[in-house]
Amino acid sequence: MSVLTLGLNHTTAAVDLRGRFAFAVDQLAPALRGLHERLRLPHAEVALLSTCNRTELYCALGGLGGPARELQRAAVDWLSQIGHVSHDELMRHTYVHEGGHAARHAFRVASGLDSMVLGEPQILGQMKQAVREADSAGTLGTTLHQLFQRSFAVAKEVRTSTEIGAHSISMAAAAVRLAGQLFEDLRHTKVLFVGAGEMIELSATHFAARTPRAMAVANRTLERGEKLATHLGAQAMRLAELPDRLHEFDIVVSCTASSLPIIGLGAVERAIKARKRRPIFMVDLAVPRDIEPEVAELDDVYLYTVDDLSAMVQTAGERRQAAVAQAEAIIETGVQGFVHWLDERTTVPLIQALHQQADAWRAAEIARARKLLAKGEDVEAVLDALSRGLTQKMLHGALAELHSADARHRPEVAASLARLFLRGEVNPATPRGKRGDGA
Numbered sequence: 001m002s003v004l005t006l007g008l009n010h011t012t013a014a015v016d017l018r019g020r021f022a023f024a025v026d027q028l029a030p031a032l033r034g035l036h037e038r039l040r041l042p043h044a045e046v047a048l049l050s051t052c053n054r055t056e057l058y059c060a061l062g063g064l065g066g067p068a069r070e071l072q073r074a075a076v077d078w079l080s081q082i083g084h085v086s087h088d089e090l091m092r093h094t095y096v097h098e099g100g101h102a103a104r105h106a107f108r109v110a111s112g113l114d115s116m117v118l119g120e121p122q123i124l125g126q127m128k129q130a131v132r133e134a135d136s137a138g139t140l141g142t143t144l145h146q147l148f149q150r151s152f153a154v155a156k157e158v159r160t161s162t163e164i165g166a167h168s169i170s171m172a173a174a175a176v177r178l179a180g181q182l183f184e185d186l187r188h189t190k191v192l193f194v195g196a197g198e199m200i201e202l203s204a205t206h207f208a209a210r211t212p213r214a215m216a217v218a219n220r221t222l223e224r225g226e227k228l229a230t231h232l233g234a235q236a237m238r239l240a241e242l243p244d245r246l247h248e249f250d251i252v253v254s255c256t257a258s259s260l261p262i263i264g265l266g267a268v269e270r271a272i273k274a275r276k277r278r279p280i281f282m283v284d285l286a287v288p289r290d291i292e293p294e295v296a297e298l299d300d301v302y303l304y305t306v307d308d309l310s311a312m313v314q315t316a317g318e319r320r321q322a323a324v325a326q327a328e329a330i331i332e333t334g335v336q337g338f339v340h341w342l343d344e345r346t347t348v349p350l351i352q353a354l355h356q357q358a359d360a361w362r363a364a365e366i367a368r369a370r371k372l373l374a375k376g377e378d379v380e381a382v383l384d385a386l387s388r389g390l391t392q393k394m395l396h397g398a399l400a401e402l403h404s405a406d407a408r409h410r411p412e413v414a415a416s417l418a419r420l421f422l423r424g425e426v427n428p429a430t431p432r433g434k435r436g437d438g439a
Helices: 015-019 025-039 066-083 087-091 099-111 122-137 142-161 171-182 198-208 222-232 239-248 265-274 293-297 310-318 321-345 348-374 379-404 410-421
Strands: 002-009 045-050 054-061 095-098 190-194 214-219 235-238 251-254 280-284 301-305
Touching (some): 002 066, 002 142, 025 045, 025 122, 066 087, 099 321, 142 321, 171 280, 190 198, 198 222, 214 239, 235 239, 265 280, 265 293, 348 379
Parallel strands (some): 190 214, 251 280, 280 301
Antiparallel strands (some): 002 054
């Protein structure tokens, strides 16, 4: 049984490269089905986690060795085609974990230890969404289900037993702090939120706490934008209105699922001109980007991406490093438990085969006994023959191994058979006075 994690994140790839591999929630299930069909490997399981900071494939496969390597190659080839980058270029920014290392990575991700913001809670919800989508796509099997359920349990223990998430500075809080450095008083600013998803809602909540003069929500779907705007006491507007109204706002925070930038260089240039050079603070939390990167080169525009905010949030993370060791110990215990479960799973095919063989022997002996009874044979004699037939079939393979073993290996085979069949009994293969291993 093989478990594999393959991905790239904020520590291995810049935002523009990560953007090539970003999947919206409604793209996850179709993408998983496409990958699963392409793998053409029996019993393959796949799940896909895609956030602004990472894209990761979690895979499981029955068997060991070659098929796991084949799975890895197929997954990398699929990702390279998705992102339109070469295999070698992708591997320069990709990490691969197997077995216990894959479990440790999943547990650290779920617990927020691998996040740009140490201990941030959003990733746990994103992982649960990834599991739901894999289940919907029919690509979530027993092994990945077990991996993720254990990840969630470990994350819960980390958050309740440590202070890893205490006083965390999220991306939204970091954006508010930076805006406060540019504008003397946020109460005199007008804030525009582009999008209406979870990240925008979180950002809007942080900015609303500073009571800006006005707020607006621009969204492609007006109904969803109106829902968030009503909650915030803000104005709702259509995304199509954005170019004509951009100049009205001092602060713009954008995070949509668009695959292409929705705020271009020309629109921002016109807004700056209409504002008579008054500065605009812009935050692009989307991956891929919502705001064209050339906007950052304009005078009077202060543009920050998720990567630009990393230094600020890492400073807060360093103050909580004392809790990391405790969290890592909890994670390590979880990893050991999962690896033990995984090792046990490798014997499942053997156990199933043994049961099938035993059932076949039993069925054959019962059929023979019924024929004898139908002929009027004595019941006691038939039962005796049935029990003898079963025991002979069960011992045949073991005795054949013992007789065919050469002199060098025969003691080892004898000891194994004694452990299997003479548990708690005197082992004739051991010196007088000694007991079998099961004693």
